[in-house]
Amino acid sequence: MAVIEFINGKNSTLSALERVLKYIMNPAKTEVGLIGGYNCVADKAYNEYYMTKAEYSKLNGRQYIHFTQSFAPYDKVTPEMVKQIADELVQMEQFKGFQIAYAVHTDRDHLHTHFVVNTVNKETGMKWKQSAEQLQMMKDYSDEICKKYGLIITQGKSGNHVNRGEYRSKEKGHSWKYELYLAVKKVKWIARSKEDFIANMKTLGYQVDWRDTRKYITFTNGEGKKCRNRKLYPPEHFTKEALLKAFELNSQRMDAKLSRNKMEMLLSAVQLVKMDDPLETGKNYPLSTLEGEALKEKIEESKKGKGLNWDKESENSM
Structure with missing residues (x-):
């Protein structure tokens, strides 16, 4: 590149x-x-x-x-x-x-x-x-x-x-904004509604201020750092309209149980990163650590023994 x-x-x-x-x-x-x-x-x-x-x-x-x-x-x-x-x-x-x-x-x-x-x-x-x-x-x-x-x-x-x-x-290196970008990008294709999106982001450690009276969405991480959705790139992928459209598509193609399972898998993968990182170099940036093939590997590892059916899910949904 x-x-x-x-x-x-x-x-x-x-x-x-x-x-x-x-x-x-x-x-x-x-x-x-x-x-x-x-x-x-x-x-x-x-x-x-x-x-x-x-x-x-x-x-x-x-x-x-x-x-x-x-x-x-x-x-x-x-x-x-x-x-x-x-x-x-x-x-x-x-x-x-x-x-x-x-x-x-x-x-x-x-x-x-x-x-x-x-x-x-x-x-x-x-x-x-x-x-x-x-x-x-x-x-x-x-x-x-x-x-x-x-x-x-x-x-x-x-x-x-x-x-x-x-x-x-x-x-x-590790960037808190890049970590936020990855979180929003992944939860975007898991959530089935605005409320679901906000709840899922909260489980990853982010507060979401999404009001109809405001043009932009504001994300706040665990350290209190704030970032608006217009700062995520490409910005047209993270507008309110783009997110709502993704939620609608998610709702049409998967039921609530599968949606919950996908979020559980992501959280399990994140937890595995923290467990495997005794020096805590990636503790606050698990999704950055889990980019690409690493995420797929952790997902597979976290699936062992859980009995959750992800076989039909496409790679693009994560």
Whole structure:
């Protein structure tokens, strides 16, 4: 999979902004079909960035954010595919209102995309801010996009490939927001109603504030940390409407007993992680530890002796 890396540089002057935009669109490194613009026209990006900054009287300070999305030499990707992945990445909620010029570079043995973000939001005038959690969510979102293209995980500039468990522990580490994302994602396909969803999330240690009078759902973990559903990616999968539609489908295809059994299996798997982890490195992040094949293995382990019938359940439901 792709590696996201932010590039620090002398980005406090308009001349530096102009240089970096020229650099990423250098015809010796890319070509017209591999250049894109989000909320801007790429070849007019400098003027458009300047106009936004001037409109909000924010011509001073940091002028741009520069980051790359890189693929290993052995990744089976084409320049066009890398451009498509970049097109999807800039659709993140985090980038809403920001102008981004980007280009796929083909002059190295590994394909990579350069992104240059205007630090002033075109819609709000607010300046760019990014927390450690938001950075991790960007990397996770990049992973999700790449998974659709069947790409393996890469780690660091060297492009060494590792299994997903190693990647999560070394590259990502444990993120409370990512743990929440996994919880919501799994319970979404177990719950048969809004009330069922809230109850199931509670058993996993989360409080859910879902009110008809509020646009967003707020999740609170056991440590009191809060996150709204619009911060989960891709956000359109976790809107109230998307969740209610999933509950309706769940209700149509499985009865209450099977729904309870599925939740019991998930809880049993989580408990097994905690029991098998004497150092408690994953105690607060059991679902992150249980990603992919690890979850299936724990589910199978937890099924032994319980006599619960999950044979007809599809992998997608978990």
